[in-house]
Amino acid sequence: MTSTCILHQIAEGRASAMNAFLERYSGLVWSLARRHSPTPQDAEDAVQEIFMEVWRSAGRYDPNVAAEQTFIAMIARRRLIDRARRVQRAPRSEALPEPEVVVAAAEPDRVEIRDEAARISKVMKTLRPEQQKVLELSLVHGRSHSQISEQTGMPLGTVKSLARRGLMKVRRALGVEQPETSSGEVTS
């Protein structure tokens, strides 16, 4: 039986799926890489590295856990963070762990998956403007916390806590279980 999931088609080695795959996701990966990379050349190398890893990891994708674009963006972000840190601390570097998103799903809930984008959209509206700004600079533009602090004029601790609490909110909205911590949510 042929898989309808394009990542699984890639994992099965279906050449006919490759163009559609690149068409659908090369823009996402390129856009993230360009913003995270110091030079266009670096972005080009990063994109290539990311796609190679995505193809190799395609069989691990579990549609019950996340949307395809989320899985791909996660691999992209890992590689981009890894590359940035490699540059910072050359020559020593450690690759980030391989993605392990194949988590045993007792009762796959496809409604939740389809709803992922809607949940994100909803939770984004609850984020404070400065929180959204910090998250955007971090997640989309690949800025470090110190760079964000410098750019926005916010104290480093504020930058960190805004980003962490924002991500915690998103995580909760997506149903990711976490331990109860004493650093509870701060009301906006």
Place this chain on the structure above:
Amino acid sequence: MSRSSRDNGSLSDPERGDAGDFDRLDELVLDRALWGLDDDEQAELERLGRGSVASIGHGTELAAASLSVALLGDAVEPPPLEVRRRLEACAVRHLMTEHGLTFHTVANALERSAPAARRHDVGAAEAPRPSAAAAPHAPQSERMSGAIIRGRFGLSHLVAAAAVVLAAVLLWRDLASQPTAPDAEYRELTRAAAVDLVHYTWQRGPQADAEVAGDVVFDPHTQRGVMRFRGLQPNDPRQFQYQLWIFDGQRRKEHPIDGGTFDVSASGEAYVPIDARVPVGEAFAFVVTRERPGGVVVSDRSAIVSLAGQLERL
């Protein structure tokens, strides 16, 4: 994201540490997803995670990824044409090496599918990007008018065909420098297409006499692997032999795994099955040294002739 995307059961296990540790562990998980960790933070995460660090925090990373896609929104832009071409060349190579497809099969499939895909470029302005508001799998062509497709199909088809040809040329040029595989084992291994099949290209080592080409594949599940070489100096096994060393991410890099000795015939080509002496966990690099006949237990690494893999980790 489903309920199953929890970060890790051990995180919420109150018997594994006090509340302060949980707070700090969660903080590190969040920071890793946001910015990555430095060496000290990574060590702290490993300590607090009690060895299960590889499986901790995936839900948080997925949340960060999902949010990054949402924040990017409509700012998604297609890569430049030359980047796209490089990706296509990589895709061809991936399909051939990892899935055992022939060049013609891949090229034909890409060419057949290219026009349909390229048509999407025409309607890019109205095509849904991977954003929070877009259904992930919605075909772009559904939003395009037939008139637009008909009006530019000829040009897009030509562009697509040119891209495929260029990808083919790039790939062919690359493969031309590879030794010809005696096939059976190599093809069987690559056709098996294990998800985490390791596949790296050889680079010339500091003590090599000439350029070295070829590749190495290794399947961690079956522990089988094959190396292909071109350019290694032919050896007299009474004088010296080549010895493979496998660097395993699960072992100290000071103690690579002995991959066995091998010889290179007068043709300068070699096709060598990998014979690891002990199970290999995460093969991240392969190094070939010149050693005395029969090989050595520990190499002084004074004669490295070829390297492959994630060399920055060595």
